[in-house]
Amino acid sequence: MAKSLLIISRQAPWSGPSAREALDIALAGGAFDLPLGMLFLDDGVFQLAAAQQPDAVQQKNLAANLQALPMFGVEELFACGHSLARRGLDNDALSLPVEVLDDAALTALIARFDQVVTL
Known part of the structure; x- marks a missing residue:
């Protein structure tokens, strides 16, 4: 059985x-049916914000990649509740449904996966 992987963005x-x-790691892992989850933490929660305008800062839009995660089998998506609150985001402001976790749940989540990659 493949080891599970948690990607922390x-x-x-x-x-x-x-x-x-x-996102590329998550999509590739999902394409190969690797059991994985993705956690958005700290400024990573900004990836989930709806109606971004990356052209204004000459960057590529990641929205299509985010929306593709469930299609590639990456359905375990999480966000840190404290990170969202500190950045003025709530569930209604997100472009993708995620499970919002408190500190205790974050610790349990990380312990549940065999391997963790932080980017």
């Missing part, structure tokens, strides 16, 4: 290549 979509790389 901590970077805003416009702060460099890390956000895109995390």
